[in-house]
Amino acid sequence: MSESIVVALVAIGAVLLAGVILGVSYFVGCNLYGPKATQRNMRYFLPWFAVGWAIAFIIPTFGQWGGVRWGFFALIYVVGVVAWLLSWPLREKAAGSLLLNAGRSQQNKLIFWVGICEVAVAAFITWLAVTSLMNFPEETDAIAQVLQIIFWWTVAAFFLAIGLNKLKVRENGICFMYTFISWSRMKSYAWESSHPNTLTIQYTPFIPVLPGYMTINIPKRHRDEINRLVEAHIPHQGS
Numbered sequence: 001m002s003e004s005i006v007v008a009l010v011a012i013g014a015v016l017l018a019g020v021i022l023g024v025s026y027f028v029g030c031n032l033y034g035p036k037a038t039q040r041n042m043r044y045f046l047p048w049f050a051v052g053w054a055i056a057f058i059i060p061t062f063g064q065w066g067g068v069r070w071g072f073f074a075l076i077y078v079v080g081v082v083a084w085l086l087s088w089p090l091r092e093k094a095a096g097s098l099l100l101n102a103g104r105s106q107q108n109k110l111i112f113w114v115g116i117c118e119v120a121v122a123a124f125i126t127w128l129a130v131t132s133l134m135n136f137p138e139e140t141d142a143i144a145q146v147l148q149i150i151f152w153w154t155v156a157a158f159f160l161a162i163g164l165n166k167l168k169v170r171e172n173g174i175c176f177m178y179t180f181i182s183w184s185r186m187k188s189y190a191w192e193s194s195h196p197n198t199l200t201i202q203y204t205p206f207i208p209v210l211p212g213y214m215t216i217n218i219p220k221r222h223r224d225e226i227n228r229l230v231e232a233h234i235p236h237q238g239s
Contacts, residue, residue, distance in 0.1 A: 032106055034194035037215045071144055074151040081158050088178050095180045096171025099229060102222040105167050108177070112163025118156035125152045167216060169229050174201070176216055183233040197223055201234070 022042075029038030104112075129145040161178070168175040173182035185203045192198040201214045218226055 028110065032110070032195075032217055033198045033215050034192045036194070037192050037198060037200055040200075040213060040215075071147050074147055078150055078154045081154050084178060085158070085161055091178075091180050092168075092170075092175055095168075095173055095175050095182075098168060098170055100169040100222065100225055102167040102169070102219055102226060104164070105176075105219060106217045108163050108165060108167075110163075111159055111177075115156055115159030115161075115163050118152070118159050122149075122152040122156045125149060167218070169226060174214075174230075176214065179214075181214060186230075186234045189230050189234045191227070199226065199230070201230070 026038060026042060029042070032038075126149050129149050133142060133145055165177055170180075173180055173185075181201070181203050187202045187204065189199060189201045192200060195217075197218045197220050199216045199218050201216070202212055203214065205212050
């Protein structure tokens with residue numbers, strides 16, 4: 001089978017798999033947040049998903065240089081995730097004293113199970129890499145295989161960490177999924193009419209291309225208290 005056919009098959013498979021993932025994501029989002037919030041989130045999510053998908057599945061097919069480029073992006077991802085997670089205690093401390101610990105939202109719990117699936121994927125990738133290194137040592141790029149193993153375990157660790165993170169309202173803002181958004185950056189908030197426990201906050205992102213919305217599925221028992229806190233700190237309620 002020629003290289004061009006392999007590349008075409010990989011591209012077709014990647015597109016089909018991406019379609020399935022996006023379809024499932026939209027279905028889950030509609031049930032979790034409601035159609036309006038899901039469509040808004042998908043508009044921000046799609047470009048980044050496309051870039052990540054290209055890095056993960058398309059670039060590696062470009063021969064030796066493709067592997068080098070993939071390794072470069074994988075290394076950046078690993079370093080970025082590790083730095084992001086390790087810096088969280090300092091960023092959370094900057095958020096000030098704790099006003100409310102709302103625990104894990106439905107989003108966190110869902111992402112945690114995605115992380116469990118990623119552990120299975122990482123274990124499978126590790127098995128493939130180790131098998132290749134043991135059976136075909138001369139034909140296998142050891143550095144690339146090790147980097148691939150680290151990358152997939154980092155992905156799994158990232159999802160698990162996000163899944164275990166808790167929603168907290170603090171003195172200077174809201175902490176959610178290892179992200180701190182200060183009150184001063186928040187423009188407005190609204191509760192989704194179709195899903196009364198879903199809170200959407202519009203804020204000013206640090207980088208213009210990043211999403212300007214945060215959608216949170218609030219645990220029902222904390223809805224009234226969170227509504228009181230955001231009402232006191234965010235300028236006005238959106239529609």
